[in-house]
Amino acid sequence: MTKKRKREQPSDNTRLVGIYEDLANENEEVRLEAAHNLLSRFSPESSPTGEEVFKILKRLIRGLCSGRKAARLGFSVALTELLIQLLGPTKRNVPNLDLSISKLIGLLKEQTRIEGSVSGQEERDHHFGRLFGLEALIKSGILFKSGKSTDWDIVLDLIFELAKKKPWLREECGWIIYGAIQNLHEQGLDPSYVQAIIDRINSHGLAKTSEGIAIWIAVQSYFPAVDLPAGIWKHEDPLSIKEKSNLAKVLKEASFADKDKGNAEGNIPQKGSWNFKIHFAWPVVLAALLKDQGKSGQVHTNPPKRLDLKDFWNEAVDNSLFAASSSEVRKYWGLLLFEQMFGGIPEHLISILFSKNLMRCLMNHLTLPDRYLHRVALKVLKAIHARVVTEPQAITAAISGLLGPNGHVNFDHVTKTKTVEKLLSQIDAQTLRTVLPLFERLILMPQAGDETGAASRRQILADQLLSLIRSRQIDNISKAPLSEYNACIEQLLAFFVDVAYFSPRLAAEPPVSKASQDVFRSRISSSLTHLVAKVEDPAQFPYYVAMIIHKREKENVDSQPLFDADENVRKTVARAWKTLDKLHLKAGKPQSSRQNLLRAFKLLYSLTILQTYNGDSDAVTILDELRSCYDSLVKHRENDKQGGPEILVEILLSLVSKPSLLFRRLAQQVFGAFAPRVNATGLQSMVAVLETKENISGQEEMFEQEDAGQDDEAMSDVEEIDMAENNSNDTSIHNKDSSNGATDLSNEKEDEENEGSDGDADELAAFDAKLAQALGTRRADEDVAAEDDESSDVDMDDAQMEALDEHLEKVFRERKKVTSKKKERRNAKETVVNFKCRVLELLDVYIKQQHAQALCLDLIMPLLQLIRTTGNKQVSEKATALIREYFRLCKGQSLPxxxxxxxxxxLLTLVHSEAGKEGSNAHAYACSQASLLLAKVLAAQNKDNLRAVIALYAGTQEMLLFDSKCKVKPSFFSDWLNWCVTSRLQLQS
Structure with missing residues (x-):
């Protein structure tokens, strides 16, 4: 049986290899953990030997010469901490380790020496290794432990030798020296160490370099007692105002030589490659200038004759990095500088950054995504937005820079971004108060070359203020205290009023033109259109605008009113002001039983007065009519109406006939408050509009002949109706049997268009015939066989040519009249359709409020007939939606x-008769809903009434069977059966 081989434990060398590998890891946490593991091997418990420590030192120094991953960073940290343990204040005694600072420097030079023929990359790696090793010596602090400067001098010489020999290393060398000066200051060490730095900068000719400037400023700041060499900078200060030009050249890293001195400064090797990072000297110089600038924005007088931030930025950044001849890389530096500076510069100094050449470069590279600096330009915008998000107070300075003289008032359009729009979206109530004066200055002084340019800029700025009112952020402001919100909006509206209706109190250059005043009046209307729906009292802001005009007229000190009218008009307006004052007082009383009505009159009076000042002649007539309504409905008792409701309905109809969204909302607000007082006569006036033909005769019937040809004033809040638009949100037709071949609205419209096309063809044929007759030729589609027998080369004398010209002119004049008539017919139809849609919106308000009143039933038949007869789909849908909404609302206790x-x-009989007429699916659906509505009302009165309803449905069904003229849709009966099934249990109970 074989035995398992015992797993061998990793040796110390294997562990070290793993540690060295981790020291080169790109993850910082892994590198730090590896450094910690390496240093733990030198604890007393590990009993390291001198040979082991020396080997590790050599390995760490060699690792600094590796370009692999993040080796230099990891090995540098480990070496620094190891030197602190071996030679620092709390050094550990390692047996048989003979190590001193001088020997350590020798070891560093030996391990980083280049021997033999090596590649350029290997040479760079060894130079970087030596530099990182010297940095570890400095950071460890062991050079300053003994108080002797010999070793410090050797290290400095090695660093400056690298800086002079290898220009591409000079910035890294300068950064190490700059950091050393900061460490010396923090540790409170002897200034002699710093003096050695200054002496070598001077001797190596590096004072007039970017690195030399940063080091010089650091010495001035941290060690003012150190002797700085004379004759290099004016007043021994690179930030002296007399060195402005030289400072800009040095920081730009252009070739620079001091013509007055034959020293080595003119022979400094220039860097051979571009660095896409900002040189560390830039932040050092800017920080020093910001420190001098102080919080007040005033340059300190000590030291004397020193640059301020504005002079430096214009010279070194705007006129240098962004000069026309500058490379893209230098412009890249400039944009990075802006990005860094904007994040931390005090608010009162932000405007300095938006310099002329910089803004031109920024806008140019934002315009197209393929521009070389497009991405960094976008980063600049992100930096601006990030600062504004955390510090809204910076919005004013940022917008001033973007829209000001060095930017463009239409910055978003020029750069194809939404920068200004996004900034304004971050505005709060407090910031809005500081932004508005900025816009006021830009509007009054648009910095345009001529009056046309000024008018264009003023319109753009007015649109931006309007977009601010319309933005969601204004809705957020409304969540702040009400007085704060009101103050912001009122401040904006007051400025609009000053420009639109008066000669501005502040001088405008060039003066505000009549066209610009019309633009601002239009923007007032657009602002009020939005604001009316945003507050509890719709009359709040219209009343404020009206009273601002009244107040300015009374003062008449700094501003000259532009309102010019005859004595009768002025008397009418004066009476309107008095009535408006009374309405404001009455509407302001809490718990007033007529508060809604009073607010409605207040709104109506305010906007009508505003229209009077806009030059609308109809507005004066409306003011007289409003006086009669006010006397009837407000001053008198409820039973003493004297025709007031009828007059008010006529006033509202005249308002909604205008192509203005503001009047549309005004009419809806007023009609909502007035709906309970509408009588049959007033309702009939609205129904009469719906019954009007959608053609020229219908237009002439609704409007007076002298008004038919007038062009409406162009306003920004005009609502245009697209005749072909299909607004599917208005209604959803209930159709269970769409395959019955009935003609729907789209077919009607198609037929109408086909008829129009046929008419066009006939007119064109007639025109061709007249033209051929005038020219004495034949049409191409006619028989031209006879032409062979005719001479086509007959010459015409002058008299014949003149007669022919007159004949042709007459033919084309007649053709123009035909075209004009077609356009007139089309415009007339659009006008009537627009008017009908506005009336349907008012009826929607009425039905929602008064559906439980018997008077509302009078609308059923006109709406059904409108759905059947209109040639416009939008009108049909709106009317169908009204019937559907009426049916939905009438339930329970809300039945008439x-x-x-x-x-x-x-009425039910009439509905069934209407259902039998040929119409669209929408018409059939509306008739069914109206019939079921009346059935519900009858059943609510007495369920026995349903017997008459059943008989009526039976009679209609009989007509469908035996009368060929009856066109009732099957859905009409299926809807009735479904309603019977769902209502059966309720009726039986």
Whole structure:
């Protein structure tokens, strides 16, 4: 039987190999764990020998010369900690270990010496190994233990030799020296160590390099007693204002030579390769300048004549790194500098960073994704957004830089980003108060070359303020204290009012044009359109805008009103102001029984006054009519109405006839408060609109002839209706038997379009015939056999040519008239359809509130007839949705049971008659829903009434069988049977 071989334990050498492998691991935690395991071998319990320690030292130094993974980092940490244990203040005595600092330096030089012919990469690895070994000596602190500077001098000489010999190592050498100065300061060591550094910088000619500048500034900051060599920098300070140009050249790493001195500085070897990292000297210089700048933003007077941050940034960054001749790499450095600086620079200094050349470069490289610096440009935007998220107070400075003179007012459009939009989305109530004055300055002083450019910029800025109102962040602001929210919005609206209706109190350059004032008036309307639906009292902000206008007019000190009207109009407006004041006082009383009505009148008065100031002639007439409504509905008792409801309905209809979303919402808000007071006459006025034909005659019937040809004022909140749009959310047609061949709305529309196409073909044929007659030719599709006998080469004299020109002109003029008439017909139809849709929206408000009233039943037949007769799908869907909503709401205690039985049966008969007419599936569905609604009402009054309903359904079914003109859909009866089944138990109980 064979015995299992005993597993051998790993030897010490095997363990060391594993540790050395882990020291090169790219994971920092693994490297630190390996260093800890290596150092544990030198504990007293391990009893290491001098030979073992020496071997490990040599192995660690050789490991520094390895370019594998992260070997230099791991071996450097292990070597530093090992030197502290062996030669530090609490050094351990290792038997037979003869080790001193000088011997250690000798060992480092020996192990990193290049022997024989080696490749360029091996040479680089050995140079880096020596540098990392010297850094370990410095970090361990053993060079300063004895207080003697001999070993320190040797180490410095080795570092500066590398820096001078190998330019690509100079930055690493400078970084090690810079770190050493900081360590010397933290440990409070003798300044003589620093003096040795300064002496070697001077002797090696490295003072006017990026590394030399960083080291010089560190010495000035940490060891002011050290003697700095004279004659290198003005006032012995590289940050002297007189060294601005030289400083920029050095940091740019351009070829530099001091013409006044024949020293070695002009012979410094330049770096042979680009580094895609910012040189460490840049943050050092900027930190020193920021320290001098102080919190107040004023440059300190000590030391005298020193650069401030703005001068340095413009010279060294904007005019140097971002010069037109600069390489992409230098511009890359500049963008990285901006990214780093923006994250930590004080808020009051942020504007310095948005310099002219930098912003031009940033915008150029953001425009297209294939630009060389596109990705780093995006990182800059991310840095801006990250700062703003954590510190909203920085939004104002950031937006000022992006939209200001060095940026572009339409930054998002130019760069194809949403930077400004995202910044504004982070705004809070407090920050909004500081952002608005910025926009005000940009609007008043747009920095444009001419009036056209200024108008364009002002419109862009107005749109950005409007987008701010519409943004979700404003909704978040509304969660703050109400007064704070109101103050922000009111501040914005007040500025809009100043520009739109007055000569601004602050001088504008160039002056605000009439076109720009119209733009701001439009943005006021758009703002109010959004705000009306966001607050409990819809009249709150419209009233504020109206009162701002009234207040500015009264003051009339700094601003000149632009409202110019005759005496009668001014009297009407003056009476409206008084009425509005009364309404505001009455509506503000708590627990007022008529508060909703008062708020509605307040809203209506505010917006109508605003329209009067916009130059709308109809608004003055509406103000007179509103006065009659106010006297009837507010000042008098409920039973003393004097035609007020009818007048108010007519006013609302005139408002919704305008293509303005603001008026649409205004009408819905007012009508919602006024719905309980609508009478049969007012309702009939709305029904009359639905019965209007969708053509020119219908338009002329609804509107006065003199208004038919007027163009509506272009406003940003105009709502356009797409005639071909299919809004599937409005209604879902209940159709159980769609295969019956009935014509639906899409077929009607198709037929209509086909008719239009046929008409176009006829008109085109007539035009071709007239044109051929004028030219004396034949159409291509006619018989041209006779042409062989005719001469085609007959010349025409001048008189004949003139006669022909006149004839052709007449033919084309007639053709133009035909085209114009077609456009007129199309526009007329769109106008009528638009008006009907707005009226249907008002009726939706009415049905939702008054569905339990018998008066609401009067809408059933007009809606059914509208669904059948309209040629527009959207109108049909909206009307069908109203019938469906009416049916859904009428249940339980919400049925119009006060209607008379005979009236209901008569109405039901009309519905069945309507159902028998040919129509779409939507029409059949609506008729079925209306019939079932009336059946529910009759059953609620007395279930015996259903016998009459059953008889009526039977009669309709009989007509379907025997009358060929009856077009009732099968779904009409199936819906009735389903309703009977579901209602049976309730009726029997």
């Amino acid at each position: 049971v006060d209607a008379g039985r005979e009236t209901l049966l008569e």
